[in-house]
Amino acid sequence: MCQNPEKRKNRNMKETMNEKQKEKKEKQKEEEEEKKKKKKKTRKKPEIRRKIKSMVVDGEGGKVEVAEATKAEAVRRKYRAVELATRQIYGEKVRCSYSALVYGE
Structure with missing residues (x-):
């Protein structure tokens, strides 16, 4: 563990930032999948x-x-x-x- 409190703060900040980025990526993937599903439904040819x-x-x-x-x-x-x-x-x-x-x- 880090003895220095400032380093500990920085490490915690990095971890939270990483978590936020991961969440954003997951949301984007879900949105893209939903868009693909919607597109597939409308592509039937008469x-x-x-x-x-x-x-x-x-x-x-x-x-x-x-x-x-x-x-x-x-x-x-x-x-x-x-x-x-x-x-x-x-x-x-x-x-x-x-x-x-x-x-x-």
Whole structure:
């Protein structure tokens, strides 16, 4: 132990300062974790949530049923998105009109 009272005072001061700094760091970490949790909740994309189960496309080779295309994508790109989706699924060139789409729930 320190015999000198001034040294003892200084040591006690340092210890309290260290404790305060540790507490501040812990609070900051907790706040950052809370912010991360809040951010994660708001990041859901509507395209992933809303998928079309079935879609009928009127093409050159008659009517073709299309799946695995998101509604947002079809609305955004209209003809092109559906055409690409049909090519991916059926592997054939299909021309389609937007008015011929029927969304199935």
